[in-house]
Amino acid sequence: MKLNRKLIVSAIAAATASLGGLASSANATELEVTHWWTSGGEAAAVKVFADAFNAGGDTWKDGAIAGSGGTARPVIISRIIGGDPMGATQLNHGRQAEELVEEGLMLDLTELAEKEGWKDLVRPSSLLDACTLDGKVYCVPVNIHSFQWMWTSLDAYKKAGVDAPADWNEFVASAPKLREAGITPLAVGAQTWQTNGMFGVIRMGLGGIDLFRKTDVERDPEAIRGETMASIFKAFGEARSLDDENNSIQNWNDATSQVINGTHGAQIMGDWAQGEFQVAGQTAGVEYDCLPGLGIAPALDTGGDAFYFPVQDDPEKTAAQLRMASMMISKPVQVDFNLKKGSLPVRGDVDLAAANECMKKGLEILKDPANIVPGGDQLFSQDTLGQLEDLLAEFWTNPDMTPEDAHDAWATLYEEAD
Amino acid sequence: MSNNLTNQQAPASEATGRQRRHPLLRNLSAKIAAIPMVLVTLVGFVGCSVWSIVYSFTSSKSLPRETFVGLKQYDRLFDSSRWQASVENVAIYGVCSLVFSLGVGFLLAVAMDQKIRFENTFRTIFLYPFALSFIVTGLVWQWLLNGDFGIAQVIRDIGFTNFEFNILSDREYSIYAIVIAGLWQGTGFVMALMLAGLRGIDQDIWKAARVDGIPAWRTYLFIVIPMMKPVFITTLVIIASGIVKVFDLVVALTDGGPGVSSELPAKYVYDWMFGRGNLGQALAASTVMLSTVLIILIPWAYLEYSQKKDATHG
Numbered sequence: 211m212k213l214n215r216k217l218i219v220s221a222i223a224a225a226t227a228s229l230g231g232l233a234s235s236a237n238a239t240e241l242e243v244t245h246w247w248t249s250g251g252e253a254a255a256v257k258v259f260a261d262a263f264n265a266g267g268d269t270w271k272d273g274a275i276a277g278s279g280g281t282a283r284p285v286i287i288s289r290i291i292g293g294d295p296m297g298a299t300q301l302n303h304g305r306q307a308e309e310l311v312e313e314g315l316m317l318d319l320t321e322l323a324e325k326e327g328w329k330d331l332v333r334p335s336s337l338l339d340a341c342t343l344d345g346k347v348y349c350v351p352v353n354i355h356s357f358q359w360m361w362t363s364l365d366a367y368k369k370a371g372v373d374a375p376a377d378w379n380e381f382v383a384s385a386p387k388l389r390e391a392g393i394t395p396l397a398v399g400a401q402t403w404q405t406n407g408m409f410g411v412i413r414m415g416l417g418g419i420d421l422f423r424k425t426d427v428e429r430d431p432e433a434i435r436g437e438t439m440a441s442i443f444k445a446f447g448e449a450r451s452l453d454d455e456n457n458s459i460q461n462w463n464d465a466t467s468q469v470i471n472g473t474h475g476a477q478i479m480g481d482w483a484q485g486e487f488q489v490a491g492q493t494a495g496v497e498y499d500c501l502p503g504l505g506i507a508p509a510l511d512t513g514g515d516a517f518y519f520p521v522q523d524d525p526e527k528t529a530a531q532l533r534m535a536s537m538m539i540s541k542p543v544q545v546d547f548n549l550k551k552g553s554l555p556v557r558g559d560v561d562l563a564a565a566n567e568c569m570k571k572g573l574e575i576l577k578d579p580a581n582i583v584p585g586g587d588q589l590f591s592q593d594t595l596g597q598l599e600d601l602l603a604e605f606w607t608n609p610d611m612t613p614e615d616a617h618d619a620w621a622t623l624y625e626e627a628d
Numbered sequence: 629m630s631n632n633l634t635n636q637q638a639p640a641s642e643a644t645g646r647q648r649r650h651p652l653l654r655n656l657s658a659k660i661a662a663i664p665m666v667l668v669t670l671v672g673f674v675g676c677s678v679w680s681i682v683y684s685f686t687s688s689k690s691l692p693r694e695t696f697v698g699l700k701q702y703d704r705l706f707d708s709s710r711w712q713a714s715v716e717n718v719a720i721y722g723v724c725s726l727v728f729s730l731g732v733g734f735l736l737a738v739a740m741d742q743k744i745r746f747e748n749t750f751r752t753i754f755l756y757p758f759a760l761s762f763i764v765t766g767l768v769w770q771w772l773l774n775g776d777f778g779i780a781q782v783i784r785d786i787g788f789t790n791f792e793f794n795i796l797s798d799r800e801y802s803i804y805a806i807v808i809a810g811l812w813q814g815t816g817f818v819m820a821l822m823l824a825g826l827r828g829i830d831q832d833i834w835k836a837a838r839v840d841g842i843p844a845w846r847t848y849l850f851i852v853i854p855m856m857k858p859v860f861i862t863t864l865v866i867i868a869s870g871i872v873k874v875f876d877l878v879v880a881l882t883d884g885g886p887g888v889s890s891e892l893p894a895k896y897v898y899d900w901m902f903g904r905g906n907l908g909q910a911l912a913a914s915t916v917m918l919s920t921v922l923i924i925l926i927p928w929a930y931l932e933y934s935q936k937k938d939a940t941h942g
Contacts, residue, residue: 280903283902283903284898284902284903287690287902287905288902291690291691309689309690309691309905310690313691400797400885400886401883401885402885402887457797460883591689591905592903592904592905592906593689593900593904593905593906593909595904596899596900596903596904596906597708600708600709600710600888601709603885603886603887603888604709604710604887604888605887606886606887607799607885607886607887607888607889608799608887608889619709
């Protein structure tokens, strides 16, 4: 009985504590913004947003969530579903927020979008399409990010006495020389999304956009199980052997530092890595070089970050949310933000004279619409993407798993995808 | 327990001729006081478990939906190599932490019980890790076990320059990193429980054993340990529930990596429920976890309680 009484008391205490937590106070125009931009270059970019929002008389309450999107997304989504929505939140475009929108948990931005003419501004238009559901706009695209880049350390190649590679095949051929000089050819963080992204880049580089269209958009079973896919899995197996076996690096930016320091030859990583090179004071073409599409196929996917605005009860907050949305897509903020972030602006009408070599390469590729591929987030549900991610991570760390096995498992997941 | 006893004694007092009361009204205040707890158990525990099981047969994505798909989620679950790895890992983690935390915890408690000096100090040192959360434990061990900077580097600095110890990035052994961290955190607590049990043993028993010339190790093995059965059962339950729910330790220490080599079932559930928006899959996994626990628990509870009944009848 004594025990029971204690339990009841503690249960009541717990219940009151959780009730207290719900009733949080807030200022009228203070908006909490959650995002997972925490590396050096990313933090500098967020500051551009915060400063611009504060300059308009509102208060940006920063809610950075450390770790990758995989860590932050569950926190963000469970807060919205659980009835404690933040003022605004970063999410990638596409299906991540689809269900939240369907349930009416996200603010409808259509009116603002029509007033400011986002439809004509945003380039490529697929970015705004990804924000649109049943003709209504629910998010603000803020940048174009592409994973299709390989970053090489020119210092490392100088040290090894080989010419820096111009494409993936040269890179694989030069790997033994790098090893001789005590340099690990490929820098990879152990987080699963990195392995996954790297696979995507190798696939796009070696298979081209056509194959991607056949496998991911049309889900053509012959292409999925075909020869080219098999050779891509072989190449991915080769990449696996170029990684440091006892690699204990977790974060992508730590792997980027290895390339910046010249202890590793190259990293396959999205253009956000460029922010790190800039923070380290390195110049494209001098200390580091970039190979979009592995130097073989000039293709860029146009994923990116977008901000969603969960529905708030307070009308003043809603007004502030609309002010923030308008600020994020405005011309000066777009330029500033994207220069810091290493990404490309979503508007075609801004001046990018300050862009560096790599960004110009990227813009050149973007000019031809044939080079643009939609990002994976827009084609598969998180569920399927998660399964693919697990598979590739397992393949990367398990040398007993042959490329053929991985190809078969991969094809099965594609066939079962919803 | 006390409730049971009073219930069993009640018929005897009624037989003496007092007015018969409705059985529901007996001990009324105690029953009223128990109502909130009963409700919490029924709604919170049983209710939610049933809800989980029902929705594990649906194709619910981020939000629960009543589209029943039969055993499809379970098919996928058992085909998933990540789930298989998770089950294997929880078995390794479970066996290791049961055996070692009980064994080492008991030995430490016995050592403490030898009337040593500075017992309080040692007790505090051993119990201290228990005050840290699993997240902190995980981070601390992530640094200690780091192959480039941690313990490995210390040993290299001492002079063994070729020493390599990097289980965190080794697919075969990464789960043992979690075992080590878990043991470091939990063993002190087991020791404290065991020590309390040892102190509860009557000193006269020790005296009697000594008079009979029984060596100390045999006294422990054949007299003290059987007398400590309730303590062992309490400890077992605490350790076992810790094994099933271990989650934060993996997230902080290895995040399931490298690859899927140190994944655990609770993390699988979490990932599909929140990160990947497939409630049906997550609930199927949690239902499998629940039924595994029940398969172990029900025969044990049956044995335990049926014995007691026999004892009272006899």
